[in-house]
Amino acid sequence: MNIYTARTGGLAILATIIAVAPLGFSNTYFYDVGVNAMFNAIVCVGLNLLIGYAGQISLGHAGFFALGAYGSGILTTVYGFPPIGALVLSAAVVGLLAFAVGRPILKLKGHYLAMATLGIGIIIHIVLKTEAKITGGPDGMSLDNFKMLGFAIKGDVMWYWVAGIALVGSVWLALNLIDSPVGRALRAVHGSEVGAEVVGVDTSRYKVLVFVVSAVFASVVGSLFAHKNGFITPDIGSFFHSVELVTMVVLGGMASTFGALIGAVILTLLPQVLAAVEQYEAMILGAIMMGTMIFMPKGLLPSLVAVLRRRGGGR
Amino acid sequence: MSLLKVERLSKEFGGIHAIEDLTFSVEAGDIHSIIGPNGAGKTTLFNLITGVYTPSSGRVLFQDRVVSGMKPYELAALGMSRTFQNLQIFFNMKAIENVMVGHHLHLDRRFLPSLLRLPTVTRRDRECRDYCAGLLEFVGLAKYLDADAGSMPYGALKRLEIARALAAQPKMLLLDEPAAGLNATESREIDEVIKRVASSGVTVVLVEHDMKMVMGISDHILALDYGRKLAEGTPAEVRANPEVVSAYLGAHG
Numbered sequence: 001m002n003i004y005t006a007r008t009g010g011l012a013i014l015a016t017i018i019a020v021a022p023l024g025f026s027n028t029y030f031y032d033v034g035v036n037a038m039f040n041a042i043v044c045v046g047l048n049l050l051i052g053y054a055g056q057i058s059l060g061h062a063g064f065f066a067l068g069a070y071g072s073g074i075l076t077t078v079y080g081f082p083p084i085g086a087l088v089l090s091a092a093v094v095g096l097l098a099f100a101v102g103r104p105i106l107k108l109k110g111h112y113l114a115m116a117t118l119g120i121g122i123i124i125h126i127v128l129k130t131e132a133k134i135t136g137g138p139d140g141m142s143l144d145n146f147k148m149l150g151f152a153i154k155g156d157v158m159w160y161w162v163a164g165i166a167l168v169g170s171v172w173l174a175l176n177l178i179d180s181p182v183g184r185a186l187r188a189v190h191g192s193e194v195g196a197e198v199v200g201v202d203t204s205r206y207k208v209l210v211f212v213v214s215a216v217f218a219s220v221v222g223s224l225f226a227h228k229n230g231f232i233t234p235d236i237g238s239f240f241h242s243v244e245l246v247t248m249v250v251l252g253g254m255a256s257t258f259g260a261l262i263g264a265v266i267l268t269l270l271p272q273v274l275a276a277v278e279q280y281e282a283m284i285l286g287a288i289m290m291g292t293m294i295f296m297p298k299g300l301l302p303s304l305v306a307v308l309r310r311r312g313g314g315r
Numbered sequence: 316m317s318l319l320k321v322e323r324l325s326k327e328f329g330g331i332h333a334i335e336d337l338t339f340s341v342e343a344g345d346i347h348s349i350i351g352p353n354g355a356g357k358t359t360l361f362n363l364i365t366g367v368y369t370p371s372s373g374r375v376l377f378q379d380r381v382v383s384g385m386k387p388y389e390l391a392a393l394g395m396s397r398t399f400q401n402l403q404i405f406f407n408m409k410a411i412e413n414v415m416v417g418h419h420l421h422l423d424r425r426f427l428p429s430l431l432r433l434p435t436v437t438r439r440d441r442e443c444r445d446y447c448a449g450l451l452e453f454v455g456l457a458k459y460l461d462a463d464a465g466s467m468p469y470g471a472l473k474r475l476e477i478a479r480a481l482a483a484q485p486k487m488l489l490l491d492e493p494a495a496g497l498n499a500t501e502s503r504e505i506d507e508v509i510k511r512v513a514s515s516g517v518t519v520v521l522v523e524h525d526m527k528m529v530m531g532i533s534d535h536i537l538a539l540d541y542g543r544k545l546a547e548g549t550p551a552e553v554r555a556n557p558e559v560v561s562a563y564l565g566a567h568g
Contacts, residue, residue: 055407173430173431176429176430176431176432177429177430179432179440180429180430180432180436180440181415181419181422181423181424181429181436181440181443182424182426182429182430183429184408184412184415184416184419185416185419185424187405187407187408187412187416188405188408188416188419190405190407191404191405191406191407191408191413191464192403192404192405194367194387194399194403195399195403195404195405195476195479196405196416197366197367197386197387197388197391198365198367198387198388198390198391198396198397198403198480199388199391199396199416199417199419199420199479199480199482199483200388200391200392200419200420200483201388201416201419202386202388203388209426255407
């Protein structure tokens with residue numbers, strides 16, 4: 001299949017699924033779950049640029065998500081910013097922060113990078129928890145509706161369409177980037193850093209760039225999530241949330257934009273499906289993770305595509 | 316004019332002199348080979364010239380400009396490109412994409428146009444693709460165009476690295492054992508590729524163990540042993556040098 005048809009085809013299928021899924025929704029709870037799944041999917045599409053394509057790890061991205069959420073919360077409630085202004089300013093600040101910490105820590109590799117990003121996430125989480133005067137501490141803080149041009153986004157149904165548009169847009173941007181000189185440089189960093197350097201790729205610059213981009217993705221979704229939920233607590237920036245995000249990317253398929261998306265949707269829906277056997281939820285989640293790593297280390301979608309290609313006569 | 320000058324270059328690794336007080340120059344347009352027994356410091360020398368290592372002392376000049384201490388990507392921008400003895404292929408990409416990364420410096424690398432897929436980016440990307448397909452053909456890999464690099468045989472990967480290095484449009488190409496691990500037929504094919512590269516005006520610096528290849532294609536040879544210069548000259552001169560014979564060729568009787 002031609003790469004261009006794969007791109008537009010994939011986007012069309014995604015948009016269609018988002019558009020027709022509500023036909024099967026029997027109440028607003030479905031919309032709520034759908035919004036969360038799509039929010040997670042956007043974060044994962046961004047995170048996958050870092051993890052799947054550039055081959056770097058981050059165990060602290062929930063921190064950037066939480067900063068976006070709290071940035072929006074504080075700027076709108078305390079300083080009276082319009083929500084869109086708060087979202088943009090928060091994303092800019094998170095981008096700057098990611099740039100500042102990314103430069104030193106992205107010199108690290110493997111476990112060391114994992115530990116350093118873990119540290120960032122933990123610091124952000126603790127600051128949000130303890131700076132109670134600004135953030136409300138462990139009790140959390142409330143936000144107003146997302147208003148723009150005199151129009152308020154409220155209710156699960158409306159948020160569903162906003163999230164859907166945002167998701168399609170994010171996937172479009174991610175696909176664009178991957179199939180561009182910048183994206184090829186990122187993938188080359190994953191393939192061989194020294195190999196990329198000797199043909200002129202400034203590998204440290206690209207690693208920092210993708211780190212910033214993925215952090216901004218997380219921050220923007222954090223802002224949207226905060227307004228949609230109307231209430232946030234520091235736990236959205238917890239280590240567990242960071243691990244959850246990485247798990248989604250790994251399960252769906254590293255270096256596959258649609259894979260990361262599918263991973264996010266599956267792991268968001270799973271707790272709903274498993275609600276009946278709630279006490280075993282964590283166990284089942286763990287078993288899925290182990291099974292993925294053992295039987296399809298490349299993730300769900302890439303493994304599936306490989307099987308279909310073999311069936312299709314080696315095409 | 317000398318394209319590359321190496322002046323009193325030394326590199327120490329914890330007291331071991333991998334390269335010691337080495338001086339030589341490479342003339343533009345030549346095929347300049349560096350030979351020596353295993354551990355003579357050939358790959359270390361390559362890593363020093365291309366910025367992968369920084370020298371302990373001495374300096375490297377490229378086009379009369381001091382380049383020692385520069386990063387590999389800066390040297391690439393000045394016109395220096397290389398391949399590796401132990402392949403450094405992007406196995407997560409297709410063959411053509413590997414070569415397209417090689418053309419990185421000649422493309423629109425701005426972030427926003429890439430993110431928004433502006434027509435200027437896509438147009439130049441298509442041109443780049445055609446150009447790189449031509450390079451794959453040049454090294455004899457036309458049939459692997461859309462193959463995943465991970466599925467290609469070893470001999471083809473060696474040539475893929477050469478195509479990628481050429482895509483950077485270098486003035487000087489450094490090849491680290493391009494024929495290592497290849498059979499006789501594949502060696503001859505690489506041989507042909509190197510000759511064609513040189514005749515297109517690119518200066519070639521070659522590290523190679525295949526003496527038949529080295530003696531056949533080189534304009535100039537530098538022989539190293541224990542990081543020092545053993546001999547230098549035309550293939551005939553180096554072949555006749557008794558020290559080279561005893562240190563290196565002697566192994567063949």
